[in-house]
Amino acid sequence: MEEPCYSFDQEDSTPDFLFWDQDPNIELQLDDLLLDYCSLEDPSCPWPSPTHPPLAPIGPPVPPSAAAGVAGGAEADSSRPPPASLHRRAANVRERKRMLNINSAFDELRCHVPTFPYEKRLSKIDTLRLAIAYIALLGEILLSGCDPKSYVEGCLRNGLQSHHQATWNTSDLTARLSWVKWD
Numbered sequence: 001m002e003e004p005c006y007s008f009d010q011e012d013s014t015p016d017f018l019f020w021d022q023d024p025n026i027e028l029q030l031d032d033l034l035l036d037y038c039s040l041e042d043p044s045c046p047w048p049s050p051t052h053p054p055l056a057p058i059g060p061p062v063p064p065s066a067a068a069g070v071a072g073g074a075e076a077d078s079s080r081p082p083p084a085s086l087h088r089r090a091a092n093v094r095e096r097k098r099m100l101n102i103n104s105a106f107d108e109l110r111c112h113v114p115t116f117p118y119e120k121r122l123s124k125i126d127t128l129r130l131a132i133a134y135i136a137l138l139g140e141i142l143l144s145g146c147d148p149k150s151y152v153e154g155c156l157r158n159g160l161q162s163h164h165q166a167t168w169n170t171s172d173l174t175a176r177l178s179w180v181k182w183d
Contacts, residue, residue: 114130
């Protein structure tokens, strides 16, 4: 049986959350990851790789007469891709980085909210809603000054009548809390 991502009895082995900007080399690593992932997964990727060469040249085609012997002038500049294409490609890489950051943050958040065993991956909106409810419950536990385990067990045992209007009292969270292994 698979263990849940998080239980109250576990000690967190990581003292703080690690963010992307703590490592100065992470940008280079992420660029390499994007290039490797793109070239392995998508044969139409604009970056060359040993397994998938690009489908089309990255710049405009060079006429044979221009490539044969004319050097300099405007024809030499025509072999480079237009600046708009380079800007678009750079924007695409930035967007991929941004989405990887967001997705990794959601993956990290999914490990800290209670889940059912063998539950499929929660959507982003379900993860946010569950996290909001869970944070509200944790805040209420802190304000009560009670033992977290006994507080939650008491809420679940009493049918949540006294907590009917609580922000955290959602069917998703209460159902998941009832599945958490407390011992």
